[in-house]
Amino acid sequence: MLTIDWKERLTLDTDDYLEHKLPGRDYDFEIIFNAYPERINGKIPSEVITFISGIMVQRMGKKHIDYLPFFRHLWLKKGDYGKLAFGAILAKILNKKPEIYLPLLEEMMQSGNYSEINALLDKVMLPLVRKYPQKYLDRVYAWSKSSNQELARSAINFLVKLIKRREDLIPDVLSHFQSQWSYPLGEMQSLHTIFLKTVAKLDPAQYIAVWNEYGISRDPQIVELLSSSIIDYHEDFEAVVEIWTKSGNARVKKAGLAAQKIINKKKGAKA
Numbered sequence: 001m002l003t004i005d006w007k008e009r010l011t012l013d014t015d016d017y018l019e020h021k022l023p024g025r026d027y028d029f030e031i032i033f034n035a036y037p038e039r040i041n042g043k044i045p046s047e048v049i050t051f052i053s054g055i056m057v058q059r060m061g062k063k064h065i066d067y068l069p070f071f072r073h074l075w076l077k078k079g080d081y082g083k084l085a086f087g088a089i090l091a092k093i094l095n096k097k098p099e100i101y102l103p104l105l106e107e108m109m110q111s112g113n114y115s116e117i118n119a120l121l122d123k124v125m126l127p128l129v130r131k132y133p134q135k136y137l138d139r140v141y142a143w144s145k146s147s148n149q150e151l152a153r154s155a156i157n158f159l160v161k162l163i164k165r166r167e168d169l170i171p172d173v174l175s176h177f178q179s180q181w182s183y184p185l186g187e188m189q190s191l192h193t194i195f196l197k198t199v200a201k202l203d204p205a206q207y208i209a210v211w212n213e214y215g216i217s218r219d220p221q222i223v224e225l226l227s228s229s230i231i232d233y234h235e236d237f238e239a240v241v242e243i244w245t246k247s248g249n250a251r252v253k254k255a256g257l258a259a260q261k262i263i264n265k266k267k268g269a270k271a
Helices: 004-020 046-077 079-096 098-109 114-131 133-144 149-165 167-178 186-202 204-214 220-228 235-245 250-270
Strands: none
Touching (some): 046 079, 046 098, 098 133, 114 133, 114 149, 186 204, 204 220, 220 235
């Protein structure tokens, strides 16, 4: 935890950097916090970076758009500290100018790995989408279908986190996922399964409704999705799965047999 003395010191050093260094395009912002004595696994605590990022945003005021080159440099050139600062800054300013900062966020995410994109979405977008779903949710949907596999995986993971915090959004998000089931999901199929399992835990009635709608399907991908998403016994599943186990399609039969084992196990546990 930052002491009052260090908050004062870091504030003064941030002000000095903003006044004397940043105007000359000196983007080595480490000068602000290098003197901080505590380390966690050899690194400056994230609390320190988040604190100075907050001070920067305060001092920039309404002129934050003037610092776009600095924000880009933080993400692209300043390593873990820069990426942390970039996320902390955008979390405070994105909603002020989404037409500017959403494209910037997308641009930077294209260069990030799965872990970095996840952290950025959690820090910047999760609070905004929870508060303004109608404003930002469509953009997350677009990311979930991106040709950038790391971004697509991160966006789907984000949607799973979102419905855990906003269960009222389950129907909307579920509809988005269902719209993709008619097309090959490839590597994303396992993430769709995770989403369905999450729906089953949060809203069993909604999950059963999915089975009632898609249980008549013989599409191998949909059968695999439903079969692998079972987390509990329900009598409505038994007759459907029984039909799948007798299918002439190898994928459908295999998925049906796997589902039958799960159902029997869950049913036995309830007995």
